[in-house]
Amino acid sequence: MRVLLLGFGNVGRQFCEMLSVKANFLKANYGLEVCVVGVATRHRGSVCAANGLPVEGLLKTEEETGRVDVWEQPYSVGQSVDELLESCDYDVLVECTSPNIETGEPAADYIRKALRGKHHVATSNKGPLLFHFHELTEIAAVNGVYFLYEGTVMAGTPLFSLARCGLAGSRIRRFEGIINSTTNYMLTLIAAGSSFDEAVRDAQRRGYAEVDPTLDVDGWDAAAKVIIVAQAILGMPVVGFRSVAVEGIRGITPYMMDDARRRGVCIKLVARASLDEEPSISVKPEAVPFSHPLASVEGINNGALLLSDTIGEISIIGPGAGARETASALLRDLIAIEMGGKVLER
Numbered sequence: 001m002r003v004l005l006l007g008f009g010n011v012g013r014q015f016c017e018m019l020s021v022k023a024n025f026l027k028a029n030y031g032l033e034v035c036v037v038g039v040a041t042r043h044r045g046s047v048c049a050a051n052g053l054p055v056e057g058l059l060k061t062e063e064e065t066g067r068v069d070v071w072e073q074p075y076s077v078g079q080s081v082d083e084l085l086e087s088c089d090y091d092v093l094v095e096c097t098s099p100n101i102e103t104g105e106p107a108a109d110y111i112r113k114a115l116r117g118k119h120h121v122a123t124s125n126k127g128p129l130l131f132h133f134h135e136l137t138e139i140a141a142v143n144g145v146y147f148l149y150e151g152t153v154m155a156g157t158p159l160f161s162l163a164r165c166g167l168a169g170s171r172i173r174r175f176e177g178i179i180n181s182t183t184n185y186m187l188t189l190i191a192a193g194s195s196f197d198e199a200v201r202d203a204q205r206r207g208y209a210e211v212d213p214t215l216d217v218d219g220w221d222a223a224a225k226v227i228i229v230a231q232a233i234l235g236m237p238v239v240g241f242r243s244v245a246v247e248g249i250r251g252i253t254p255y256m257m258d259d260a261r262r263r264g265v266c267i268k269l270v271a272r273a274s275l276d277e278e279p280s281i282s283v284k285p286e287a288v289p290f291s292h293p294l295a296s297v298e299g300i301n302n303g304a305l306l307l308s309d310t311i312g313e314i315s316i317i318g319p320g321a322g323a324r325e326t327a328s329a330l331l332r333d334l335i336a337i338e339m340g341g342k343v344l345e346r
């Protein structure tokens with residue numbers, strides 16, 4: 001499987017490391033041999049080679065020089081993303097550039113080009129799905145290729161494959177989730193006595209927060225993710241931010257968390273999408289009873305509860321942020337592509 005990789009930040013690097021560490025395991029268990037034929041970054045250059053790049057060498061030189069384009073013949077350097085998309089011989093575009101949640105571009109355009117050229121796509125980038133979910137899935141279907149995005153919501157925790165494969169044959173009518181790690185981590189700290197400002201600084205320091213942490217604390221990151229879930233899992237038509245009632249966690253104090261605990265509930269930032277009466281989507285702090293599955297979601301973990309028409313409620317809890325976790329979702333997307341229809345029935 002020839003992979004063209006867009007983005008060599010924390011996720012892209014972890015993805016390459018995982019490919020290298022797991023090469024024998026992937027070959028033995030899935031017959032999957034991945035060859036990275038090109039890497040493009042926004043500010044650190046690009047490199048490609050028809051016969052594949054030495055991934056470990058690439059990681060090492062990037063660490064030493066901060067660039068990916070310090071290679072000589074037979075490696076070719078300095079091509080733009082558009083040039084690579086046109087000239088590279090690849091099977092799968094792995095797109096892990098950072099999200100633009102105002103337009104989804106330019107990543108959406110890269111994905112469109114790859115799908116139209118009959119290349120599969122695996123992405124961990126929320127932006128393109130948020131604005132162009134139906135368009136991109138349609139282009140993939142028309143061109144007979146896969147468009148997978150496991151890492152976009154709940155990072156390494158397998159939400160979309162649970163809905164698509166684990167619950168194959170089911171209709172999902174309702175989703176409830178804690179899908180922003182930064183705010184969940186902050187609420188865990190605030191419950192232990194930290195102020196809001198201390199909690200946000202800690203989440204930033206640990207690298208969980210978006211570049212602009214207001215996207216997390218004001219609920220926009222969770223809103224972007226629940227819009228993706230509503231379209232991808234509940235089958236809602238195009239949804240924009242205006243259709244979502246969004247409220248973040250500003251103003252939540254240790255006193256409020258303590259008071260909630262005495263009443264047998266905890267305060268969580270809950271994202272909901274439902275087809276129960278009329279379609280509705282919201283993100284807001286809610287009092288969650290201790291007996292509810294989402295009450296035990298602490299720290300950077302995320303949780304989701306799906307209501308299906310076959311087995312009723314099912315819930316999952318797991319890591320919702322982190323480069324390694326997100327890279328593991330990209331790897332699973334590659335395995336799903338390699339396994340073809342066997343694990344991809346909708």
Ligand code: HSE
Pocket residue numbers: 152155179180181182183208209210216221320321322
């Ligand atoms: N800022 C995001 C979060 C990162 O805290 O959930 C993962 O999407």
